[in-house]
Structure formats: structure tokens, C-alpha cells
Amino acid sequence: MATAEKPKYKVIGTRPVRHDGVDKVTGRARYGADTELTGMLYGAMLRSPHAHANIKSIDTSKAEALPGVRAVMTSADLPEQGDRIVELGEGAVNMRHLRANVLATEKVLYKGHAIAAVAADTIHIAQEAVKLIDIEFEVLPPVLDVVKAMADDAPVLNDDIRTESLGSHPPSDDASKHTNVAKHFVFEKGDVAKGFAEADVVIEREFDTATVHQGYIEPHASTALWNSDGKVTVWTCTQGTFSVRHQTAELLNIPISDVKVVPTEIGGGFGGKISVYLPPVAAGLSRKAGRPVKIVMDRAAVFEATGPTPGSHMKVKIGATKDGKIVAGEAWIAFEAGAFTGSPIAPGCMCVFSCYDVPNARVDGFDVCVNKPRTNAYRAPGSTQVCFATETIVDEICREIGMEPAEFRLKNAAKEGVRRVDGPVYGRVGMEETVQAIKDSDHYKTSLTGKFQGRGIATGFWFNCGLKSAATATVNPDGTVSLLEGSTDIGGSRAGIAMQLAETLGITAEEVKPAVVDTDSIGYTDVTGGSRVTFATGIAAINAAKDIQRQMCARAAMIWDCDEADVRYEDGCIIGSGDHRFTFKELAAKINATGEPIAGRGTASEETQAGAFGTHCADVEVDPDTGKVQILRYTVAQDVGTAIHPSYVEGQLQGGAVQGIGWALNEEYWYDEAGSMRNASFLDYRIPTIYDVPMIETILVEVPDPGHPYGVRGVGEVPICPPPAAIANAIYDAIGVRMRELPMAPHKVCAEILKK
Amino acid sequence: MAKKRIVTTTINGDTHEFLCKPQQTLLEALRDVLGLTGTKEGCSNGNCGACTVQMNGRPVDSCLVLAVEAEGASLKTIEGVACGNHLDEVQSAFLEGAALQCGICTPGFIMQTESLLEENATPSEEEIRFYLAGNLCRCTGYDKIVKAVQCAAEQRQAANA
Numbered sequence: 001m002a003t004a005e006k007p008k009y010k011v012i013g014t015r016p017v018r019h020d021g022v023d024k025v026t027g028r029a030r031y032g033a034d035t036e037l038t039g040m041l042y043g044a045m046l047r048s049p050h051a052h053a054n055i056k057s058i059d060t061s062k063a064e065a066l067p068g069v070r071a072v073m074t075s076a077d078l079p080e081q082g083d084r085i086v087e088l089g090e091g092a093v094n095m096r097h098l099r100a101n102v103l104a105t106e107k108v109l110y111k112g113h114a115i116a117a118v119a120a121d122t123i124h125i126a127q128e129a130v131k132l133i134d135i136e137f138e139v140l141p142p143v144l145d146v147v148k149a150m151a152d153d154a155p156v157l158n159d160d161i162r163t164e165s166l167g168s169h170p171p172s173d174d175a176s177k178h179t180n181v182a183k184h185f186v187f188e189k190g191d192v193a194k195g196f197a198e199a200d201v202v203i204e205r206e207f208d209t210a211t212v213h214q215g216y217i218e219p220h221a222s223t224a225l226w227n228s229d230g231k232v233t234v235w236t237c238t239q240g241t242f243s244v245r246h247q248t249a250e251l252l253n254i255p256i257s258d259v260k261v262v263p264t265e266i267g268g269g270f271g272g273k274i275s276v277y278l279p280p281v282a283a284g285l286s287r288k289a290g291r292p293v294k295i296v297m298d299r300a301a302v303f304e305a306t307g308p309t310p311g312s313h314m315k316v317k318i319g320a321t322k323d324g325k326i327v328a329g330e331a332w333i334a335f336e337a338g339a340f341t342g343s344p345i346a347p348g349c350m351c352v353f354s355c356y357d358v359p360n361a362r363v364d365g366f367d368v369c370v371n372k373p374r375t376n377a378y379r380a381p382g383s384t385q386v387c388f389a390t391e392t393i394v395d396e397i398c399r400e401i402g403m404e405p406a407e408f409r410l411k412n413a414a415k416e417g418v419r420r421v422d423g424p425v426y427g428r429v430g431m432e433e434t435v436q437a438i439k440d441s442d443h444y445k446t447s448l449t450g451k452f453q454g455r456g457i458a459t460g461f462w463f464n465c466g467l468k469s470a471a472t473a474t475v476n477p478d479g480t481v482s483l484l485e486g487s488t489d490i491g492g493s494r495a496g497i498a499m500q501l502a503e504t505l506g507i508t509a510e511e512v513k514p515a516v517v518d519t520d521s522i523g524y525t526d527v528t529g530g531s532r533v534t535f536a537t538g539i540a541a542i543n544a545a546k547d548i549q550r551q552m553c554a555r556a557a558m559i560w561d562c563d564e565a566d567v568r569y570e571d572g573c574i575i576g577s578g579d580h581r582f583t584f585k586e587l588a589a590k591i592n593a594t595g596e597p598i599a600g601r602g603t604a605s606e607e608t609q610a611g612a613f614g615t616h617c618a619d620v621e622v623d624p625d626t627g628k629v630q631i632l633r634y635t636v637a638q639d640v641g642t643a644i645h646p647s648y649v650e651g652q653l654q655g656g657a658v659q660g661i662g663w664a665l666n667e668e669y670w671y672d673e674a675g676s677m678r679n680a681s682f683l684d685y686r687i688p689t690i691y692d693v694p695m696i697e698t699i700l701v702e703v704p705d706p707g708h709p710y711g712v713r714g715v716g717e718v719p720i721c722p723p724p725a726a727i728a729n730a731i732y733d734a735i736g737v738r739m740r741e742l743p744m745a746p747h748k749v750c751a752e753i754l755k756k
Numbered sequence: 757m758a759k760k761r762i763v764t765t766t767i768n769g770d771t772h773e774f775l776c777k778p779q780q781t782l783l784e785a786l787r788d789v790l791g792l793t794g795t796k797e798g799c800s801n802g803n804c805g806a807c808t809v810q811m812n813g814r815p816v817d818s819c820l821v822l823a824v825e826a827e828g829a830s831l832k833t834i835e836g837v838a839c840g841n842h843l844d845e846v847q848s849a850f851l852e853g854a855a856l857q858c859g860i861c862t863p864g865f866i867m868q869t870e871s872l873l874e875e876n877a878t879p880s881e882e883e884i885r886f887y888l889a890g891n892l893c894r895c896t897g898y899d900k901i902v903k904a905v906q907c908a909a910e911q912r913q914a915a916n917a
Binding site: 681 | 779787792794795796798799850851856857861862866884889892896901
């Protein structure tokens with residue numbers, strides 16, 4: 001596990017002030033809802049009061065007649081999509097479903113499902129008008145539980161869904177049957193029966209996890225102008241401007257080049273601000289009204305109609321020898337898709353055994369429609385649920401065979417050359433290093449002394465994506481560089497990208513001026529997601545810097561009247577033969593006097609990254625009377641490749657861990673029998689507050705990813721995965737009860753204590 | 757629709773007169789009428805603290821105050837924290853301590869911290885966490901926010917010494 005000596009960087013690894021920081025501490029930064037245009041109208045949405053119903057009729061005449069109302073829109077104003085399947089960057093999307101999610105067509109499939117929209121002179125008039133829309137519903141029974149939704153007699157949400165078999169031979173399902181089970185994935189490796197036969201200990205358990213929300217503080221907001229020339233401009237807070245452009249153009253059936261998407265600052269996303277909800281509606285209203293329209297969701301709509309990430313039911317079985325070697329695994333995983341197909345069941349299946357070298361395994365995964373909002377990506381989508389299952393079983397095995405849990409993980413760790421159950425073979429990854437870092441930490445070496453206190457560890461995995469990015473960088477006469485990029489910045493990525501450009505050019509981070517620009521101003525860039533931006537947009541920026549290096553060398557050769565081959569770029573200087581030497585700043589000052597401007601362009605199209613692992617250690621104290629779990633101490637060790645800006649890397653680890661703590665202990669969608677969410681507010685859907693958590697200690701383990709020039713490895717997602725399992729293992733250590741249901745809220749922990 | 761009312765207030769030291777509807781909240785008036793969009797809306801029902809401003813020296817969720825209630829009041833918003841272009845200790849500590857990621861909750865946290873430090877110049881970690889518990893942040897895990905508040909308190913103490 002010895003790592004090579006660290007390269008010496010001048011910018012990478014330092015902690016400069018982020019370029020967009022001053023605007024964000026003074027209130028000057030403009031977010032989605034801050035857009036203000038001349039003649040702008042305000043939009044409001046009518047949302048379904050029912051979880052499952054047929055729409056018999058919609059009458060908007062009274063709303064249209066209200067003074068101040070300028071346009072009313074229903075799904076009839078969105079073009080029919082037929083059965084088109086379109087690749088939208090984050091996977092293939094059934095356009096009929098996407099349209100029906102934006103504005104319901106024949107049916108509503110969850111409470112809060114958008115049905116109609118109004119644009120008016122003020123938000124208050126728009127809200128009044130929404131109440132005047134008459135809808136006749138035929139209410140249908142809802143199905144909210146993933147297992148019940150798989151039953152033959154369950155109410156069926158979508159009449160066009162048949163089970164798609166992926167990987168099972170022969171296909172196991174009847175292609176003619178109406179069903180809620182949209183997909184059945186199977187992954188197999190080795191001989192499962194033979195593997196379990198070799199096991200000395202086999203543990204099989206069932207798990208349930210609740211539906212949870214990304215919980216970004218900024219509600220969705222979009223403003224659109226459908227101009228008289230047919231061109232549409234959308235101002236919105238999104239994780240991917242190009243994805244919004246594509247989805248909006250497809251839904252409105254207009255050329256992609258007729259849509260320009262301008263990113264505002266974004267107040268959190270975590271995967272939930274990729275899919276479109278508002279832009280096509282704001283654009284449709286704008287077309288009718290001839291004026292720009294802004295729509296901002298309220299918090300209840302954010303909970304009831306966006307996000308969430310799937311609740312799940314899982315059966316997981318692991319076999320190991322008594323000397324602590326995993327020999328076989330088996331998993332059956334059902335994820336709620338919400339109203340339409342598209343849960344992250346595939347990554348869930350790929351992650352369930354991803355931390356270990358499992359020679360024999362089979363994983364069955366099901367994507368199941370239920371009467372809840374269509375699920376969306378949430379930080380390492382699908383991985384947190386399965387990590388909870390696998391990592392608590394691993395803890396049970398360790399206790400059964402009397403092996404120290406860190407030792408067990410080291411013995412079975414995923415490492416370079418290990419083949420995952422779903423096929424790929426790992427490159428250079430740092431799981432062992434993260435486990436070792438926890439073993440060596442002050443936290444792990446400090447014993448717990450109090451009553452009802454316990455400690456647990458767990459390891460999580462996320463793939464990390466590559467995908468496409470573009471960057472443009474122009475040299476200014478004063479030696480600074482203006483950098484344009486298409487990756488919207490949610491957590492400080494502008495600084496991380498600028499620092500990679502600065503390192504490559506040998507200038508300071510402060511000498512780079514980064515800007516996130518609209519879809520007409522930069523090359524195609526995939527979404528800010530998949531822990532890809534610092535990696536792939538970083539590569540684009542490095543390539544733009546190299547392009548600048550080449551042009552600077554050519555310019556110097558011209559000035560010195562020498563051969564370009566005799567000029568080299570080194571450490572921020574352009575060096576020729578003899579005493580020919582320019583600093584970057586000196587040559588920058590001569591650019592305009594000696595020839596054309598110097599503008600570098602860089603792109604990246606990266607297939608994948610090597611993957612990220614994190615190991616967490618949690619100390620808890622359980623109140624045996626109330627079941628309340630208090631986190632006493634928490635440490636995250638993660639393989640972060642090369643930390644470009646360590647403060648923001650630590651921030652990702654801390655923020656992800658606290659989201660995982662919320663998922664573990666508090667957060668869940670509460671539904672009544674009619675399918676109505678009863679806690680659609682931040683008071684009742686309780687995310688962790690500053691008072692709930694301790695300091696989150698971080699250990700940055702740096703195992704450079706060989707696929708990136710500076711060894712960057714995506715860091716954003718994996719920290720959410722281990723907390724539920726680490727905390728469940730700590731609860732067992734504290735009071736001897738095994739929690740197999742999330743959240744591990746006081747009443748559930750209390751119920752388990754009472755069973756003892 | 758009810759008639760608009762005239763409200764006279766002091767905002768960030770300057771006297772303002774504005775028109776608002778009786779049902780408009782102070783948050784709406786600040787953002788939509790006065791163009792002070794630094795105050796953010798996260799939930800509109802007092803659960804998240806993103807819209808925190810100071811009203812007569814006390815921190816309030818501006819979404820829970822009617823605009824007409826601001827008649828005669830003295831308000832301070834995030835736009836009034838810096839002195840000209842000079843960031844104050846709290847702003848500097850958040851900026852330099854990387855105590856923000858997306859930044860949407862930051863104005864609310866800064867306003868709440870200003871009130872905390874006015875009441876208690878040397879808060880303990882426990883006191884910081886208790887006082888800021890009404891402000892939600894989903895990005896940072898709060899670690900660097902606590903440290904930024906500690907740093908701001910120290911800087912202000914040093915400046916006043």
C-alpha cells in the first residue's frame with residue numbers, strides 16, 4: 001500500500017478564497033428565484049390533491065377570466081411525445097413519461113403531481129387563479145409500498161409498462177402483463193451455490209429503507225422567455241444547463257438551438273436538480289402570454305413533486321469462512337421508482353457487493369412504480385441503501401467469527417484487479433488505505449467508556465463518472481486568464497477548476513477568473529453530478545491551459561525569430577535558447593502588439609474514473625428509555641485522489657456524512673393511507689440541524705487516480721453511503737439491538753429494545 | 757384585492773418608504789418590492805432560517821413577519837453587513853473558512869451569527885450550535901460554519917481589544 005512520493009504542486013493542495021465567495025457572503029449572488037426581467041409575469045401550478053386518480057375533465061375558463069391572468073396551460077399545450085425514448089445525458093428517458101411528469105395527462109400518479117399552470121401579473125393573482133381551475137377526478141386506490149406494488153393484484157400506475165428483463169436468461173417475466181415492475185436486472189458471477197457450500201457462516205437479512213429527499217435549501221425556480229423570433233431563453237438553477245436545454249427542446253418539440261439556458265447560482269442539488277419540472281411550463285406560459293414568466297416552487301411542492309430517492313426493500317445474504325474470507329453473496333433488491341420507471345436500481349445492484357472481492361454472487365434488482373413522485377438521483381444514487389444492508393451483515397459476520405471489523409474489511413477489500421459482480425475490474429483504488437486510516441486514527445484508538453455507548457464502522461463505494469466537459473480560457477494583457485466553463489458550481493468547483501488551470505500555466509489561483517456561462521457560450525458539458533466536475537472539467541481546463549502554452553511558445557518563437565521547437569513552457573515561463581525568457585505576465589503584455597489574441601480551448605470526454613471508497617467510524621450513545629441516538633464522535637476517511645482544494649474536499653466529506661446521518665436517524669416521507677405526504681415541510685421532514693451533529697473529523701487519503709493528470713478522484717458522493725450502516729453497527733455495539741430499517745428513529749430503536 | 761399600504765422603515769440605516777399588500781410578508785417586500793434579493797427564501801414558513809434579518813436588533817424569519825409590521829421598524833439585511841466594500845468579521849470568516857458550499861443559506865447564517873455575537877461575544881461551541889439551530893444548511897455538515905463563527909468571535913474580540 002506504499003504510495004509514490006507526492007509531486008510538488010504550487011497551487012494544488014492550497015486553500016485560496018473561492019472566486020465566487022464575496023458575492024455569496026454579501027447577498028449579491030443571483031440564484032434561481034432572484035431573476036427579474038422587464039414585464040415579467042409570475043407563475044403558479046395546480047397540483048393534484050390525490051395520489052392516484054384519472055383526470056376526467058379540466059375546466060380553466062374561470063381562471064382565464066380572472067383579471068390579471070395572462071395565460072393558463074395544461075398538458076394539452078405540450079406536444080404529444082408518442083413512445084419516443086431519448087438519451088438525455090443521464091440515461092434514456094421515455095418522453096411520454098417525462099411529459100406526463102411535467103404536466104399530468106390522463107392520470108395523476110402522486111399527490112402534488114402538476115396538472116395546470118397560470119401566469120399572472122402577480123404571484124397572488126396566479127395563486128388565486130389556480131384555485132379557480134375545476135378538475136373532475138376519478139379517484140383510484142394508491143399503492144405506496146414497493147413490495148405491495150409488485151403483487152399481481154396491486155393497482156397498476158402506468159398502462160404502458162411491461163417488465164423489461166436485463167440480464168436474466170431466459171427472460172423471467174411475462175411481456176404481456178400490465179405491471180408496476182418496470183425493470184428486472186440480474187448480475188451473476190461465479191457459482192453461488194458452490195460458494196455458499198464453502199461458507200462456515202451464512203447471514204441472510206431483510207432490510208427496509210424509507211423514501212428520503214435531497215433537501216436542498218433552494219426551491220426549484222425557472223424563468224423563461226419565448227421571444228417573438230421563436231427563440232426560448234431559460235434562466236434557472238440547475239445541475240446541467242445542457243440537459244435542461246435538451247429536455248426543454250424535446251418537450252416543446254423545437255430545435256435544440258432555439259433554446260438557450262442561462263445558469264443562475266444554484267442553492268444545492270445533490271442530484272435533484274437535473275430533471276426538468278418548470279422550464280417547459282414557464283416557456284409554454286411565456287409563448288401564450290408574450291412575456292417572460294417566472295415560476296418558483298414552494299417547499300411543499302419541492303417535497304411532494306421533486307426528488308426523492310427511493311425507499312427500498314432488500315434481502316441480502318453473505319457467506320464467509322471462519323477465517324474471515326467472503327465466499328459468496330446473494331441480493332434481492334426492490335427500489336421504488338416513484339410514478340414512472342427510472343430508480344437507480346442498476347447502480348444499487350452494482351454497489352451491493354462493490355466493497356469486497358466476492359468470488360460468487362448473484363444480484364436481482366427490481367425497478368417498481370409506486371404512487372410517489374418520480375425518483376431522482378441523490379448523491380451516490382442507490383448505493384446508500386445497499387451499503388446499509390451489506391455493511392450491517394458484515395458486522396454480524398465479524399461478531400459471529402470473532403474477527404475485528406477493520407481486519408475483515410482489509411482481508412476482503414476491493415482492490416486493483418478485483419472483478420465486481422457486474423463485470424468491471426477495479427483500477428487503482430484506495431479502499432484498503434481508508435480502512436487502514438481509520439484503524440490508525442486517534443478516534444479508533446480512543447476507547448469508549450460510557451454506558452450505552454457504542455462504535456461502528458462501515459465502508460462505502462461510488463463509481464464516479466467521467467463524461468464530457470468543455471472549457472475556454474483567454475489570456476488578458478495583465479497576465480490573468482479568464483476561464484469559461486459549462487459546469488454549474490454547487491460546492492466550490494469553480495475554484496477547483498481554476499486551480500488546475502493555474503497549476504498547468506504556473507500562475508496563481510487568484511490570477512484566474514472563472515465563470516460559468518450559458519449554453520450558447522461554451523461547448524457541450526454534461527451535468528454537475530457523478531462526482532465528475534473536478535475530474536472531467538478539470539481535464540478540459542488543463543487541456544485549455546496546454547493550448548495556451550502552445551500558443552504562447554509560438555508567439556515567443558515569432559518574437560525571438562527562432563524555431564518553435566526551441567521554445568519550451570516551464571513553470572510559468574516561456575524559455576528559448578540563450579537568455580531568451582519571458583514570464584507568463586511579460587509575454588501576456590505583448591500579445592496584442594504582436595499578433596492575434598491567445599485563447600485556449602480544452603475538452604474532455606472521459607469514459608470513467610477509478611472509483612472512490614470511504615470508511616466511516618461512528619460513536620453513538622443510545623438513550624435506552626427513548627431510543628434516541630446521539631452521535632458522539634464521527635470520522636470520515638476517504639480516498640480523495642489528489643485534493644485540489646482541501647477545504648472543499650473536507651466540506652464534501654462532512655456534508656455528505658451529515659446527509660447520511662439524517663438518512664440514518666431522522667429522515668423519511670410519511671404517507672397516510674390515501675397516499676398523502678403528511679410531513680412536507682422542513683419542520684416535520686427533519687434534516688440534521690447544527691445542534692444534532694458533532695464536528696465531523698476528516699482524513700484525506702490521497703491515492704491519485706492515474707486517469708487524471710493530477711490524480712483527481714471524484715469525492716462528492718461516496719461520503720453519504722456509510723453513515724446508516726456505521727451508525728447501525730454502533731447502536732448494536734451500544735445496546736445489542738440490530739436495526740434493519742431506516743430511519744433508525746427513536747420509536748423504532750425503542751421498539752427493538754423492548755423486543756429484547 | 758385589498759388596497760396597498762405605505763410602510764416606512766429604516767433598512768440598513770436608510771429610511772425607505774414602500775408600497776405593499778396587506779398579505780405580503782416582509783420577505784416578499786424585501787425581495788420583490790425593494791430588490792433586496794440577498795435575503796433568501798427556503799421554505800416560507802419559518803423552518804429553515806434562510807430569510808433571517810434583524811428587526812429592531814432581533815433576528816427574525818422575514819417570511820413570518822408581515823411587511824406592514826415593519827412600519828417604524830429598523831431592519832438590517834445581509835446587504836447592510838459589509839461596511840462599503842469592507843467585509844465584516846463574520847463575512848470574512850465564512851469566506852476564508854470555506855463555511856459555505858452552495859451559499860443559499862449563507863446570508864441567513866451570517867445574520868443569525870451577527871445577533872449571536874451581539875448577545876454573546878465569546879460563545880462556546882454548544883452555545884453556537886444552540887443559537888444557530890434554526891438555520892438549516894444541507895451542504896456543509898455545519899463543521900466549518902461552527903469554526904467560522906468561532907473565528908469571527910475571536911477576530912471581533914481582537915478588533916475590540
